[in-house]
Amino acid sequence: MNYTYLLRCSDSSLYCGWTNHLEERLKTHNAGKGAKYTKSRRPVTLAYYEAWETKEEAMKREAAIKKMTKREKEALAAELRIIISPAKKMQVKADELPWKNMPVLIEKTEALKEKLQSFTEPELKKLFAANDAITHQNYLRYRDMDLRRNMTPAALSYVGIQYQYMAPQIFSEAQWEYICRHLRILSGFYGILRADDAVVPYRLEMQAKLPTEGAKDLYGYWRDELYRELYRLEKGAGRVKVLNLASKEYSSAVEPWLKPEDEFATCIFGTMKDGKVKVKATEAKMARGEMVRFLAERNAMGFETVKQFDRLGFSYAPELSDGSRFVFLKNEVE
The missing domain is CATH 3.40.1440.10 (GIY-YIG endonuclease)
Structure with missing residues (x-):
């Protein structure tokens, strides 16, 4: 190489x-x-x-x-930071890799927990728009929730298509260190998480209409705090650039606060149909997870490496891309 x-x-x-x-x-x-x-x-x-x-x-x-x-x-x-969405399904994996820190916005999470513990089961069902089984599971979770017990590193806690393709549980030590430094998970409950932050299972989507502390929803509750943490400079970093692999539901908690000088590029994974890029939700989730793995394997530090992504049949389409939008097209067999 x-x-x-x-x-x-x-x-x-x-x-x-x-x-x-x-x-x-x-x-x-x-x-x-x-x-x-x-x-x-x-x-x-x-x-x-x-x-x-x-x-x-x-x-x-x-x-x-x-x-x-x-x-x-x-x-x-500039320091590369990668943002992804959480998954609805979660697990406890306290015996695989140790968590390192509590989430940086844990005090605001405590306030949300207390708010949700005051809800009846029917109120939670309405908030979650979920079936009875999911509602009951999470009613019990919140009833007994202790944010400082039975904790799992965030990247190992979520179970979903994106996380299956990222497969952090089989990362090498260097790859795990990479995502702990560069990856950020946006969350309606925790706000923003590093890969090795300590979390417990919960259910709360960012788009949930949960009035809290004068805000009508979670976007208002978190305001610009996710943005500020995402672009916060750390020792040795002069600037930050962000690769957006999150869904619109979650990236919308950051994008309204972006300043003209901020570097923020969104990956789009799709196929060409009738002259337009069409995105299939499941394929996009698979590609987002595979992209994180691809970058971790290469210890990627910039957008040029992102453009070299060539997995799951996708390849970079420079003619459709610009500085804030990286388009990857999949060639489908007729």
């Missing part, structure tokens, strides 16, 4: 190069032997990279990046 990379130098500038041994090349730069530019600007850290099949592709990309403006290079080096 060949790589085009960006290094963050000690003076905060960025250096671009290419190599076929990324880790060794980073060590060489920090030993003062990598390049004249980095020798006087040590230590350097890896800010961004792209993987390519051939040396020629990596060198061509290096040349293109070197022609970019500083702003464009900084956009490449």
